[in-house]
Amino acid sequence: MRVMQAIRHGGPEVLVPAEVPDPVPAPGETLVDVEAAGVNFADVKRLEGSYQATPPPFVPGSEVVGRTADGRRVMGFAQEAYASKAIVKQPVEVPEDLGAGESLALLVQGLSAWHLLRSAARLSPGETVVVNAAAGGVGHLAVQLAREFGAGRVIGTASTAEKRALVLELGADAAVSGEADGYAERVAEANGGRAADVVLDAVGGPVFEAALAAVAPFGRLVTYGSSSGQPPAPVDPGLLTQRNIAVAGYWLGGSLHLPGVTEPLRDLLDLTVAGRLRPLVGGAYPLTEAGRALEDLAARRTTGKLVLRP
Template identity: 80%
Template sequence: MRVIQATRLGGPEVLALADMPDPVPGPDQTLVDVEAAGINFADIKRIEGSYGATTTPFVPGSEVIGRTADGRRVMGFATNAYASKALIGDPVDVPDDLKPGQALALLVQGLSAWHLLRTAARLSPGETVVVNAAAGGVGHLAVQLAREFGAGRVIGTASTAEKRDLVLELGADAAVDGDADGYAERVVEAGQGRPADIVLDAVGGRVFEAALDALAPFGRLVTYGSSGGEPLPAVDPGLLTQRNISVTGYWLGGSLHLPGMTTPLRELMELTAIGRLRPLAGGEYPLADARRALEDLAGRRTTGKLVLIP
């Protein structure tokens, strides 16, 4: 089978096309011919070595959609996903009319958005929710789910006017520039003078600090990444106490072993089927163009779910 390997730790330039033997299914594993492999920001972090020690070479990726030997179209979590064949556990059937990018958007990004709002932020009806990087993979679904879950006002941040227009199209009440300078003032203005009850942030750095300033009393900032390239700053517990605010973190990969964490996928599929949730299929790249795909993702030049097509 054809695969993409990280030949060493580093940026997308370390990726190379290679041949490997077909994988052999073990207990509770299903072999699929890969229709598409999902691309996630976590793949960039793993290739960099930011997610702990990794022996090279290795095949990145964690999710695929494909066909089983008996013709079922399924998706699921996989290791070594950047490949023409992959092994998955607990396969989920996918309708033929759903684009691969739309389906895979629900797996990592959709589950992440669901848990960010429900499990980590504990959204209550009527609260003001701010979604940073709202045109991205998790962000565009979080905007829609916040509305679905009863948020009183949904505000998205994005770096360009085109992306902000998309955020409004997806149902946000307002869309503002996500730059750290003037962030809190723009958020409060977009909230009609009301600070945010919840901010979902995967940008980090100065944007994270600015988001703290935008929180209302008892507001919650949920951090789930640092795609801006700046490290997450230290948080003074005294500041949290004085302002009655909190910071919590969420990572889907670190929670999947817990009971029930994938159960919301059924709800996400149902909402998509009835048209109340619109997962955006982003760019489709040939498997051999994995380097370009990750460069585009890292450069924040994309919207929606990116996939590799073997």
């Protein structure tokens, strides 16, 4: 089968096409012909060797949509997903009329957005939610789900005017620049002079520190990544106590072994089919151009979900 293989740790340039034997599923596993594989920021980090370090050579990727031997169209988590065939555990059936990109957007990004709001932030109806990088893979779904879950006001941050326009189109009440300088002031202005009840941040660095200043008493800041590449800022417990605020973290990969974590996927599929949730597909690349997809993702040139097609 065809794969894109990392021959050493480094940037996207370390990926090269290769032919390897078809994988053999163990009992309880399902072999699929891959229709599309999802591209995630974690793939960039894994290539660098800074996330789930794997000795080269290896095939990156963690999610696919594909066909089983008996013709079912399914999606699920898979190791070595940058390939024409992959093994899936606990496959979930996908409607025939739902695009592969839209489906894959619900797996890592959709489940992450659901748990960020429900499990980590524990959003209550009427609260104000700020979503950083709101045009991104998780962010654009979090904006929509926050509205679906009863948020009183949804504010998205994005780096360009074009992305901010998209955030508004997706249902945010306001969209502002995500720059660290003046962050808290922009959030307050967009929220009628008040701080935010919930902030979701995957940018990190100075933006994380600025977001902390934008959280209202008894509010929550949930961190789930550091796309800026900046070192994490220390959090002063005394500051949290004085301001009555909380900082939480969430990582989907670290919770998949827990019961019920993937159950919201069915609700996400139903919302999408009903037209109440709109997963964005930022681009579909040939499998052999996986390196270009990762370059575009790392450079923040894209919006929504990126997929590879074998």
